[in-house]
Amino acid sequence: MNLFNLFLFVGLPYIALVTFLVGTIQRYRSKGFKVSSLSSQFLEGRSLFWGSVPFHFGILVVFCGHLTAFLIPRGVLLWNGDPLRLIILQVTAFSFGLSMLIGLSGLLVRRFTNARVRMVTTRMDLLLELLLFTQTALGLWMAFNYRWGSSWFAADLSPYLWSLLSLSPDISAVSELPLAIQLHIVNAFLIFTLFPFTRLVHLLVAPLHYLMRPYQRVIWNWDRRAIRHPNTPWSPTRPKNT
Amino acid sequence: MVFHLDKCIGCHTCSVACKNIWTDRKGAEYMWWNNVETKPGTGYPQKWEDQDIYQGGWLKDASGNLRLRGAGKAKGLLNIFHNPHLPTVDDYYEPFTYRYLNLIEAPPGDDQPTARPVSLITGEPMDVKMGPNWDDDLSGTPDYARKDPNLEHLSPAEQEAMFQLERMAFFYLPRICNHCLNPACVASCPSGAIYKRGEDGIVLINQKVCRAWRMCVTACPYKKSYYNWHTGKSEKCILCFPRMEAGYAPACMHSCVGRIRYIGVLLYDADRIHAAASADTKDLVNAQLDVIVNPFDEEVIASAKANGVPDSTIKAAQNSPAYKFIKEWGMALPLHPEFRTLPMLWYVPPLLPVMASVRPGDQSQKAKLNDMAKTWTDDWLYDTSTTELWGTVEQARFPLKYLASLFSAGDTHAVADKLKKLMAVRIYRRFKTVGDVTEERMKAALRETGLTQESAEGIFYLTALAKFNDRFVIPPAHREQAMEMLEFTGDVKGNTGFGFRERPERGL
Numbered sequence: 001m002n003l004f005n006l007f008l009f010v011g012l013p014y015i016a017l018v019t020f021l022v023g024t025i026q027r028y029r030s031k032g033f034k035v036s037s038l039s040s041q042f043l044e045g046r047s048l049f050w051g052s053v054p055f056h057f058g059i060l061v062v063f064c065g066h067l068t069a070f071l072i073p074r075g076v077l078l079w080n081g082d083p084l085r086l087i088i089l090q091v092t093a094f095s096f097g098l099s100m101l102i103g104l105s106g107l108l109v110r111r112f113t114n115a116r117v118r119m120v121t122t123r124m125d126l127l128l129e130l131l132l133f134t135q136t137a138l139g140l141w142m143a144f145n146y147r148w149g150s151s152w153f154a155a156d157l158s159p160y161l162w163s164l165l166s167l168s169p170d171i172s173a174v175s176e177l178p179l180a181i182q183l184h185i186v187n188a189f190l191i192f193t194l195f196p197f198t199r200l201v202h203l204l205v206a207p208l209h210y211l212m213r214p215y216q217r218v219i220w221n222w223d224r225r226a227i228r229h230p231n232t233p234w235s236p237t238r239p240k241n242t
Numbered sequence: 243m244v245f246h247l248d249k250c251i252g253c254h255t256c257s258v259a260c261k262n263i264w265t266d267r268k269g270a271e272y273m274w275w276n277n278v279e280t281k282p283g284t285g286y287p288q289k290w291e292d293q294d295i296y297q298g299g300w301l302k303d304a305s306g307n308l309r310l311r312g313a314g315k316a317k318g319l320l321n322i323f324h325n326p327h328l329p330t331v332d333d334y335y336e337p338f339t340y341r342y343l344n345l346i347e348a349p350p351g352d353d354q355p356t357a358r359p360v361s362l363i364t365g366e367p368m369d370v371k372m373g374p375n376w377d378d379d380l381s382g383t384p385d386y387a388r389k390d391p392n393l394e395h396l397s398p399a400e401q402e403a404m405f406q407l408e409r410m411a412f413f414y415l416p417r418i419c420n421h422c423l424n425p426a427c428v429a430s431c432p433s434g435a436i437y438k439r440g441e442d443g444i445v446l447i448n449q450k451v452c453r454a455w456r457m458c459v460t461a462c463p464y465k466k467s468y469y470n471w472h473t474g475k476s477e478k479c480i481l482c483f484p485r486m487e488a489g490y491a492p493a494c495m496h497s498c499v500g501r502i503r504y505i506g507v508l509l510y511d512a513d514r515i516h517a518a519a520s521a522d523t524k525d526l527v528n529a530q531l532d533v534i535v536n537p538f539d540e541e542v543i544a545s546a547k548a549n550g551v552p553d554s555t556i557k558a559a560q561n562s563p564a565y566k567f568i569k570e571w572g573m574a575l576p577l578h579p580e581f582r583t584l585p586m587l588w589y590v591p592p593l594l595p596v597m598a599s600v601r602p603g604d605q606s607q608k609a610k611l612n613d614m615a616k617t618w619t620d621d622w623l624y625d626t627s628t629t630e631l632w633g634t635v636e637q638a639r640f641p642l643k644y645l646a647s648l649f650s651a652g653d654t655h656a657v658a659d660k661l662k663k664l665m666a667v668r669i670y671r672r673f674k675t676v677g678d679v680t681e682e683r684m685k686a687a688l689r690e691t692g693l694t695q696e697s698a699e700g701i702f703y704l705t706a707l708a709k710f711n712d713r714f715v716i717p718p719a720h721r722e723q724a725m726e727m728l729e730f731t732g733d734v735k736g737n738t739g740f741g742f743r744e745r746p747e748r749g750l
């Protein structure tokens with residue numbers, strides 16, 4: 001059992017981290033064309049709304065919540081000091097989790113029932129959706145049964161994750177956790193491992209830089225003024241436009 | 243670019259040429275980068291001109307600022323998970339083919355084998371309900387012609403008049419991407435994948451950077467950016483840039499049977515674009531004309547040179563048929579300028595089907611024919627005579643308002659002006675060749691439209707006689723630089739051939 005725990009809570013996360021890093025970089029470099037959100041809205045628009053929107057906004061909030069608890073556990077604990085604030089946090093997180101679950105089920109149903117969408121569905125899409133569904137269901141189940149998640153995450157899990165990152169893994173806390181939570185953790189590592197091989201990569205190219213750029217874009221292949229200038233000597237590479 | 247609608251015969255050769263070269267692939271079957279619509283009609287995708295449905299193009303808000311109607315930074319990012327205005331495949335049509343093999347390979351049976359239509363998306367048998375030119379030549383039909391969004395500006399009586407059996411007319415509207423000066427597609431792309439090429443103004447989508455956020459499909463008011471459902475990337479007309487770089491005309495233009503298409507360099511002042519795009523609706527066309535500068539002007543030449551424009555490009559701009567039609571003769575109008583993308587495809591509005599009237603035919607000729615000869619039995623004939631000078635413009639079979647809603651944001655004078663010019667050239671040529679028009683009438687016609695005999699001759703030449711090299715003036719500089727547009731030969735010296743991208747050097 002101990003060895004098994006070691007594999008799940010030490011081996012697996014490192015495998016996940018390495019595949020995640022190496023895999024995404026390699027995927028971006030060698031198969032850059034395939035990094036896309038692969039939207040299927042063009043084939044079916046109406047029911048997608050009821051799946052995609054609740055799911056995405058749900059996961060956005062829930063993911064950021066996990067990230068905050070991981071990065072600043074003390075801040076979260078401090079915030080949770082007041083029971084009212086704790087309840088607000090938990091209820092918000094839970095409702096966004098619920099919205100995620102509802103959205104995901106909508107998306108799954110759509111994938112199975114719409115003939116056109118089925119044509120653009122790969123096995124990996126299905127596997128990923130099932131994993132995410134399990135993850136969300138487990139998360140909601142835990143949040144309901146083992147209260148209060150935000151506090152024990154910050155108190156027990158953050159140190160464990162940090163211990164992994166600082167290369168001195170300490171699994172004493174995780175090995176004592178209830179099975180559902182352990183499953184949730186292992187499943188998370190699994191999703192991270194698969195990440196570079198799925199459509200999830202689109203979240204790394206979220207177009208936030210759009211906010212920064214001017215609306216119009218004109219590109220010149222070469223810097224024509226520089227090329228024609230007599231002071232530009234022959235060079236192995238031509239003046240490119242910036 | 244200029245399309246001379248008077249000459250389009252609606253043969254769809256252009257569409258087929260484009261399809262065969264660029265969009266004959268999975269995921270792109272439904273795309274027609276070049277399509278030809280019958281007007282009045284709903285077009286492709288259905289009712290694309292109705293921006294209440296599709297939310298494309300720019301809007302000028304109360305404070306005079308331009309913003310994208312259905313996309314933009316805030317809207318685009320908020321709607322990124324589900325774009326409420328995205329057309330779906332049913333707004334275009336579900337692509338289909340027929341099971342032809344069934345005709346030869348069906349097992350023996352009681353029934354004649356048939357080639358059933360099957361969907362190119364799912365492969366399942368389907369009923370074909372739409373196609374890219376489903377309403378071809380169907381003027382007057384309740385489902386198509388009468389749902390034309392441009393009819394909104396016409397009174398019910400005017401609409402009825404348009405569709406009376408004996409007056410009914412239609413014309414063709416070939417459409418490609420306009421390679422706009424103020425492209426909404428570029429502005430709407432969250433990834434920044436779409437850009438306008440400085441060298442030739444072609445608007446392209448970088449397929450490696452496109453991430454299927456689908457905003458350009460909504461933003462383009464002409465619906466000329468398409469989503470490839472198979473690759474998960476958007477695609478649009480590339481103006482055959484590999485051909486253009488090598489000095490060839492784009493395939494649709496090259497193959498055009500009616501020879502309606504002209505392409506040439508236009509020099510423009512990019513600093514004026516923003517002001518032109520935010521002009522008042524009634525001034526839009528003139529503001530756009532002002533952006534285009536005179537390639538013979540010394541100052542323009544000097545500043546073009548200072549900006550690194552090669553001499554050959556300036557020369558091409560001076561010979562450009564587009565410049566002649568658009569600026570010199572003022573015969574062309576952009577399609578739906580009110581979308582404010584400053585489209586750079588200009589149309590010479592159609593004269594013939596619009597202006598011709600019907601009158602009782604002349605039966606005397608028929609009597610002289612042999613009984614065996616086949617003749618038309620109807621008693622009506624198109625009257626394209628010029629007995630009245632402008633009468634027919636005002637009583638045109640299409641209310642000018644209809645054309646104005648297409649080409650000049652509602653300004654009927656602008657359209658009438660172009661039609662009169664077309665008419666004046668006819669009168670001039672009629673005077674020269676047939677001789678049943680007096681010199682005074684010819685001169686009066688030219689005077690009133692502001693044309694001279696030389697310009698009328700020029701218009702006639704470019705309309706009726708123009709050869710390949712007159713219609714397509716593409717700077718030869720492109721040919722020399724074609725390779726270098728993609729990569730500089732100096733950069734790859736010392737490399738080992740096609741496809742081997744690493745330099746044979748030591749180290750990592």
Ligand code: SF4
Pocket residue numbers: 418419420421422425426427428445461462463464465466467478583585
């Ligand atoms: S017509 Fe072409 S350039 Fe203009 S907005 Fe549409 S896709 Fe962009």
Ligand code: SF4
Pocket residue numbers: 249250251252253254255256257278414416497498499500501502
């Ligand atoms: S090929 Fe030319 S004449 Fe024929 S439909 Fe196209 S634009 Fe019109």
